[in-house]
Amino acid sequence: MMGQGEIETELLAFLRREIFAPETNLTPETNLIAAGFDSMSLVRLLLFIETHYGLWIPESEITNATLLNVRALAATVARLLHEK
Amino acid sequence: MNLIELLDAAADRWPQKPALIEDSTIVSYVALAEKINLFAEKLKSLQLPSGARVGLCFPNSVNYVALTYALWKNSFTVVPVPTECPPEELFEIATTMELSAILSEKPLAQSESLAPEIFVTRFALEKPADNHGLNIAFIRFTSGTTNARKGVVLTHETIHARVLAANKAFQISEADTVIWCLPMAHHFLITIVLYLNVGATVVLARYVTARPFLEATNKFRGTILYASPFHFSLLARDHSAPQIESVRLAVSTTCALLQDVAEQFFKRFGKPLLPALGVIELGLVALNSKDPLRRWNSVGKPIADFQVKILSPDENGVGEIAVAGPGIFDAYAAPWQSHETILRDGWFVTGDLGRFDADGFLFLLSRKTAVINLAGRKVFPEEIEAVLNRHPAVAESRVFGRAHPHLGEVVEAEIVLAGAANGFEDLPAFCHEHLAAFKIPARFHVVDALPRTPVTGKIRRNPAVV
Numbered sequence: 001m002m003g004q005g006e007i008e009t010e011l012l013a014f015l016r017r018e019i020f021a022p023e024t025n026l027t028p029e030t031n032l033i034a035a036g037f038d039s040m041s042l043v044r045l046l047l048f049i050e051t052h053y054g055l056w057i058p059e060s061e062i063t064n065a066t067l068l069n070v071r072a073l074a075a076t077v078a079r080l081l082h083e084k
Numbered sequence: 085m086n087l088i089e090l091l092d093a094a095a096d097r098w099p100q101k102p103a104l105i106e107d108s109t110i111v112s113y114v115a116l117a118e119k120i121n122l123f124a125e126k127l128k129s130l131q132l133p134s135g136a137r138v139g140l141c142f143p144n145s146v147n148y149v150a151l152t153y154a155l156w157k158n159s160f161t162v163v164p165v166p167t168e169c170p171p172e173e174l175f176e177i178a179t180t181m182e183l184s185a186i187l188s189e190k191p192l193a194q195s196e197s198l199a200p201e202i203f204v205t206r207f208a209l210e211k212p213a214d215n216h217g218l219n220i221a222f223i224r225f226t227s228g229t230t231n232a233r234k235g236v237v238l239t240h241e242t243i244h245a246r247v248l249a250a251n252k253a254f255q256i257s258e259a260d261t262v263i264w265c266l267p268m269a270h271h272f273l274i275t276i277v278l279y280l281n282v283g284a285t286v287v288l289a290r291y292v293t294a295r296p297f298l299e300a301t302n303k304f305r306g307t308i309l310y311a312s313p314f315h316f317s318l319l320a321r322d323h324s325a326p327q328i329e330s331v332r333l334a335v336s337t338t339c340a341l342l343q344d345v346a347e348q349f350f351k352r353f354g355k356p357l358l359p360a361l362g363v364i365e366l367g368l369v370a371l372n373s374k375d376p377l378r379r380w381n382s383v384g385k386p387i388a389d390f391q392v393k394i395l396s397p398d399e400n401g402v403g404e405i406a407v408a409g410p411g412i413f414d415a416y417a418a419p420w421q422s423h424e425t426i427l428r429d430g431w432f433v434t435g436d437l438g439r440f441d442a443d444g445f446l447f448l449l450s451r452k453t454a455v456i457n458l459a460g461r462k463v464f465p466e467e468i469e470a471v472l473n474r475h476p477a478v479a480e481s482r483v484f485g486r487a488h489p490h491l492g493e494v495v496e497a498e499i500v501l502a503g504a505a506n507g508f509e510d511l512p513a514f515c516h517e518h519l520a521a522f523k524i525p526a527r528f529h530v531v532d533a534l535p536r537t538p539v540t541g542k543i544r545r546n547p548a549v550v
Contacts (some may be wrong), residue, residue, distance in 0.1 A: 019521060
């Protein structure tokens with residue numbers, strides 16, 4: 001089972017690579033929505049998680065708490081993977 | 085005419101009524117008109133010729149709206165440039181659309197400050213763009229291949245005609261408050277311009293998740309929601325208590341609605357989602373306000389003044405959809421083609437396949453073209469293939485849409501490697517450098533060869549399956 005830390009690292013790499021501008025200093029604690037994460041970013045993130053972990057995050061889990069930052073997001077992904 | 089006259093008339097009629105609400109800032113109609121005048125004066129200092137094309141690269145904001153009208157006040161042409169465009173794409177738009185300048189919220193290379201949080205980048209044109217004598221207000225850049233038509237040209241008169249036609253279906257008035265979340269760079273005319281024409285209030289709800297969107301709807305007593313199926317799917321799965329009693333119209337646009345979303349939304353809020361058909365060349369063509377619950381997958385009947393017909397229908401009544409009506413686009417910009425050369429006896433052939441049922445409800449079935457629709461954003465396969473093919477590890481590629489249970493369709497790519505099976509891991513990052521993020525394929529499949537048509541040897545587009 002993949003650990004939360006590993007997921008966090010991978011999500012951070014994905015967001016830095018494909019979502020945020022290179023000058024954004026994204027850390028696990030950066031508030032995603034405040035940093036410019038929008039609904040198209042969300043679509044891209046959901047697709048990455050689906051492709052990479054075989055998991056579609058249910059819409060009911062897509063809350064401001066889940067998208068607070070990469071750490072919270074990784075915790076949600078880890079929990080949902082564990083529940084699968 | 086000039087669309088600024090409509091805004092000025094609204095400001096005279098409803099001076100103190102809120103026009104736009106952005107976060108905690110409420111901008112009345114008269115305050116909006118003053119802001120437009122201020123920006124118009126600043127823009128005049130650029131000394132551009134009448135009709136000059138100016139790119140607008142801003143996120144949803146009061147400034148986006150005010151700058152659009154300020155450009156119109158100076159008789160300039162507005163060309164929206166999505167903020168997600170990387171610099172390479174942005175400058176390609178500038179070249180193809182013959183922009184004299186781009187206004188942006190963030191500084192670009194060689195930009196100057198025009199006002200707080202407004203930067204201008206000027207381009208030296210050998211000669212001003214030729215508007216062929218038209219009173220152009222707006223050009224919507226549409227990407228595509230080198231052979232594709234780029235840029236849908238709309239005059240002030242055309243936009244006015246389609247706004248009036250659309251409102252025969254929506255019946256929006258000064259009593260309405262619209263909760264807005266779609267990108268203005270992609271949606272502005274039969275929406276924002278319409279709302280501000282009739283004295284409605286627009287709440288800029290820049291939200292990603294459902295809860296704040298719901299809160300804004302209830303805080304401002306929103307009467308109209310206009311969003312994509314993806315936004316509605318988030319709302320439908322929200323488990324909190326608040327309802328949306330004030331909402332009288334929830335319009336689903338940009339891509340096909342999924343049955344599950346339509347049903348869940350109605351179950352959660354007791355309001356139907358109304359599928360609509362909007363086409364950039366045409367405006368709002370159809371809206372299903374008559375039977376959205378049973379016929380959730382129909383865009384309804386053509387709205388007043390529009391005629392829709394099915395060309396060469398097969399035994400099931402399925403054929404290509406052609407439309408005639410008010411506010412049809414005026415031309416394509418690059419290369420310039422007037423609409424007379426494109427319309428067939430006054431009908432615009434959409435490239436969508438569809439059929440009517442016995443009661444006259446229109447159903448969209450599929451497209452004849454290979455365009456992919458990712459949650460409402462149009463993606464042209466050839467444009468992405470051109471980027472992929474520039475990568476040293478890629479010999480050739482095929483980009484296609486794959487059906488997706490939650491999003492309708494997603495972008496995927498097949499690649500044939502140029503040599504040894506390595507060195508293509510950086511393709512997503514490579515794409516990110518050259519393409520707007522929504523165009524990056526979600527999956528890359530390495531294949532030995534691409535499917536081709538037997539006679540011409542062209543890459544097979546339909547059916548787009550692997």
